[in-house]
Amino acid sequence: MSDLLSQEFLTALISGGLVAAMPLLFASLGELVSEQAGVLNVGLEGYMLFGAFLAFVIAYNTGSEWLGLAAGIVAGAVGSLLMVVFSVRMRLDQIVIGIAIILLAEGATSLLFDASYAESRPSLGTPSELAIPLLKEIPILGESVFSQHPIVYVGIALAFVVGWILKRTSAGLSIRAAGERPEALDAAGVSVTATRTWATLCAGGLAGLGGGYLAIVGAGSFTPFITQGAGFIAIVIAMLSRGVAPWTIVGAVLFGMSLSIATALQLIGVEIQTDYVQMLPFIAVIVVLVLFARRSYLPSALALPYVRGEK
């Protein structure tokens, strides 16, 4: 059992955990923003799929990871436009529209992939790394934390930036009011619809970026249903973060490690059937919910359409 504490194992666990955490981090940050504004994006998984597919196509055809990731953001935001149009503007049920978006994304991305790449099954090159001088020399952490794809550092910084925006800017204040008491925001002369629109697009863009990362950095390829429920786990992380953005880092890394533990175990020669290993994050979700469900706090007006003057 002492193998469990070996450098090899820990490096693989943390490094793999961070890689696996990034899609969850981006998606849950976006979801956190839109939940604060009162929009529950059940379709987060869908935005991630759109993002993953387009990011893969662009990265494969241009050879640029960064263009690919940018395309992921665009695709996710376009996906969330459906939510904006139907739920925020036309005030249809957020959950129904969210489920529709997932089904649409699963169907559309699988179909498009099969039509163009089913035969060739292309894969992208090895993702780039940005090793931070000096820090990368630290044992275990050096190799695992400080030798990652640059987008990892962007993601962690972003969590703090989003936290600052929510807490210290007018836009953040409007977002928090839109989810808690939209009529108060309306009476203060700020458009609830506009606030929720931007927050939803933010969720779409960030989830799309998460999807793009999953395809380009995580898998180096796109396969249908590549997200495997990451969107739902991200919703859970967002809910447990209680509107405090940096908490999403903790949640995402914990879930990320539960995904990477299989690879790490294989490295030290412990073989577990992949079926069991793939169940781990979902078991983790259930355990976390049982332990921390009381900790979650949802804004009062979450998933409720806002109609001025309605009782």
Next chain:
Amino acid sequence: MGADSDNRRGTQPAPLCELRGITKVFPGVVANDGIDLDVRAGEVHALLGENGAGKSTLINILSGMYRPDAGSTSFEGRPVQIDSPRAAIELGIGTVYQHLTLVPTLSVLENLMLGSQGGTGRLDLEGARERFAELARLLGVDFAPGARAGALALGQQQQVEIMKALWRQDSRVLILDEPTSMLTPQGYEELRGVLENLKSEGLAVILITHKLHEAIELGDRVTVLRAGRVVGSLAPEELRGRSERELSARIVEMMFGEQAAELADAVEVEATPVRRNLPRRELGEVALAVRGLALDGDEDAVGLRDVTVEVRTGEIVGVAGVDGNGQRELAELIAGQRGSRVGEVLLFGEDVTRLGVGERERRGLRYVTDDRIGEGMVADLDVAMNAVLKRIGRRPFWRAGAERRDEIDRFAEGLVERYNVRTPDVRTRLATLSGGNVQKLLLARELAGEPRVAVFNKPTHGLDVRTAEFVRDQIREAAAAGLAALVISTEIEELVDLCDRIVVISRGELTGEVENTPGVEERVGALMVARSGSAS
């Protein structure tokens, strides 16, 4: 704030804001029908009317929440379109709504900054703190800008609302919608002082109220609305130098027209409490007994400590106290909506402490909640369904699980007629009814069947004079027929008018019990502040 208006005072200043022929139609109701209104700087304009008279609609139009179907608005002589809340705010019109619109999870300062700094950039905390300090002096507030809005007492929350309405440096008009409905007597006096300050700053204040004496006391000018129209107004010259009694009589005539005579009673109750000579009823056995009830409090509610009270059949016992001192908790413990680990509730000598709501109801216990729409009724269901809400699945309204609409409608029609609920028909959606009519229906539902013990929680809260009197009459009648009634109210006058005996609750404890004999008000008042002090 309009310093130039001061030098025009004394002459007749031109109105700051003029509304002409304002009309607003909702499905089935003409809420405002050709209303004219002038608002002047340095003046409190009281807008008086019953519930449903169109007061709220009018101020929603002025504050940009609704658009009128017809009519025009001018501000400082220029025609304006107030087509959004932002347009109203930019004109310097601030509104304090009856239902508070603070975000409870945000701090006081965050609530004040909401929407006020424009754009999306960094919040100017320094500037906001300065403005807070200025307004805090003007309004005499005593809470910190960093306090969580939801944790403040209702009176303080209202002060935050007033600050919010005055937040812009160039505020001109302040609209207050039923501002006194949540205030203690001290809070009322404070509000009076605040209004004086605001007037001397040259602000125009519009004060909406359904209480006559408030309109007379606080208003420099009074406009009376009835059924969506202006039915009369009193200019400052007319208000000055007349007795309150004389003015009341004139306004009552405007409000109720030819029915005024029969309402003289109801107005009396409000203006000066006059005790009815209660017929000495035969009191029967102890119907409801509460012994040693206790409940833990938390940050949002006080607990209860050792509450013991008895009510006999035919008796009306009042529970007096400032709102939020444990009244709701007590009512819910008796109704069975909350469990208590300590103490017991007995109905006719039988311990029902461990029984649920349904079982207690079958034993004749009724609870008329103060949360009418929410806990009491389902806003989206129709009137008839709400009338049978507590009997879903039971005969004769359901048979073998199937709903029998005819039976339900017939039953509801009976209640609507007997209790004079004003509704187009029983299939109307409940949310479209006014507050008074919802309360009548709630009362009708709870008193139908065979009630033996009933708890009324603030049964006339927010109702107009006439409906409130109707509600009190129903309670009296039911008690005369043998009901044991426990009436919770924050208005001592009402309890004096209604009860045989009054107990006083303060900070979750019963601080005393007095028979309803002359001089009871002073003793109740003394008991209310005996222990609490900080409970306002």
